[in-house]
Amino acid sequence: MSVDPNMPILIVDDYKTMLRIIRNLLRQLNFTNIEEATDGSMALRKLREKPFSLVISDWNMEPMTGLQLLKEVRADAKLKDLPFIMITAEAKTENVVMAKKAGVSNYIVKPFNAETLKGKLTTVLGDF
Amino acid sequence: MSRDTAVDDRQLRDLLTQLKKRLEKGDLKIEEVSGLVESLAKYLPADAKTTSQDEKRLFGELDELSNIIRKMKSEIASLRPDDIKAEYIPNATDELDAIVDATAGATHEILDAMDSLEEFAASLPPEQAEVVTNATMRVYEACNFQDITGQRTTKVIKALKAIEERVEGLVTAFGAEIARYAEAHPRKAKDERKGDDALLNGPQLEGKGVSQADIDAMFN
Numbered sequence: 001m002s003v004d005p006n007m008p009i010l011i012v013d014d015y016k017t018m019l020r021i022i023r024n025l026l027r028q029l030n031f032t033n034i035e036e037a038t039d040g041s042m043a044l045r046k047l048r049e050k051p052f053s054l055v056i057s058d059w060n061m062e063p064m065t066g067l068q069l070l071k072e073v074r075a076d077a078k079l080k081d082l083p084f085i086m087i088t089a090e091a092k093t094e095n096v097v098m099a100k101k102a103g104v105s106n107y108i109v110k111p112f113n114a115e116t117l118k119g120k121l122t123t124v125l126g127d128f
Numbered sequence: 129m130s131r132d133t134a135v136d137d138r139q140l141r142d143l144l145t146q147l148k149k150r151l152e153k154g155d156l157k158i159e160e161v162s163g164l165v166e167s168l169a170k171y172l173p174a175d176a177k178t179t180s181q182d183e184k185r186l187f188g189e190l191d192e193l194s195n196i197i198r199k200m201k202s203e204i205a206s207l208r209p210d211d212i213k214a215e216y217i218p219n220a221t222d223e224l225d226a227i228v229d230a231t232a233g234a235t236h237e238i239l240d241a242m243d244s245l246e247e248f249a250a251s252l253p254p255e256q257a258e259v260v261t262n263a264t265m266r267v268y269e270a271c272n273f274q275d276i277t278g279q280r281t282t283k284v285i286k287a288l289k290a291i292e293e294r295v296e297g298l299v300t301a302f303g304a305e306i307a308r309y310a311e312a313h314p315r316k317a318k319d320e321r322k323g324d325d326a327l328l329n330g331p332q333l334e335g336k337g338v339s340q341a342d343i344d345a346m347f348n
Contacts, residue, residue: 017235018275024242024268028261060279089279113274114265 003128005030007053012043012069013087014061018110022056022087025114029121030128040064044072047079048123054125059095061089067102071128074103083124087112143167165194205305206313209298217292224281224288226333235274242267 009031013019019036026034035052037043041064043057055073059066068085073079085100087108096107106120122128147164156348168190242264299306319326332339 014273015278017232017239017271020236020239021268021271021275024239024246025265028265028268089276111269111276113269 003125004053005128007125008033008034008035008051009054009056010035010043010046010052012038012040012055012057012066014038014058014060018058022117025117026056028114029118040066040069040072043069047082048076049074052082055082055084055123056087057084059086059090059099059120067099070099070102070104085120085124088118094124140168143169161197165190201302201305202309204298204302205309208306208310209295209302210306210310213292213295213299217288217295221285221288222333224285227333228278228281229334231274231277235271238267238271 009026011019011022011026011034013022013036016038019038023034023036035046037046039061040057041057044064046052047055055069057066057069064072066088070086072082073082073084080103083105084103085106085108086104087110088095089110091109099107104123106114108120143164245260245264249257249264252260287320
């Protein structure tokens, strides 16, 4: 499967610095079509407005957490198959188990590097 | 006080019943315990010959318990939990907030500089551009630290707030003792350091120290 570097990606984090880091790392991996949301509700709104090919979301956000966002996405008939990667500092086993149960496509623990991000993107989207 | 009368017996029973009920409901405040123990101790017979061994032991225990509680209250008051709540914890949380703000600001500056470098890299020959791009990627990765330290600091601030709530409970419970202790032991100067040592206070919080402009004005 070939990956379109122009595919629309939504990154979600309430920490502007983190959004900037993820955006820059994605850009260095040649992804160019990146949008941002600063919490789960804003992300959900954007996802329902136009099509995205991937969501990369933080977990710990207010008022809607990344896990709640994931559950909303999986419960939505139009969005349920959307690849969803969680990037979070929540590193307890129960968090990963819960996210898997909710249907997360992959899980990255912060701090992470570009190689890890690329590896998970390949697992979820295919080689690029 | 004599407890030879039926009235005293009934009062003692009522007091114990009330105490049992409150203990079961868990609504007995620590500051009331000492008073209750003292109330029970009032039933200590004046004439020791009229009491059984069990009663003597019971009242002896009550007396000892009352003394322990009095001593504990005085020791807690001497720790000045009011200071911890009013000064130390708020100062600590302010300093931690300042750390988060300062590292966030610095991280944005670093990222701005990296953006400029990336733009510059686009104008370089491919081999050189790759070196710059790899270096900027490593900087982006390293900037992860800011999110993690921010989250860790938030956890510490939450822990401090939880301690503050408990200390507030102590201040409420032992307010009278703390006030008595504070009156009997007037506070010395907060900072007893003298000479050059008194000048070492570390970085100041936003708005607390003098600005560079103020300093420059002193030299003009």
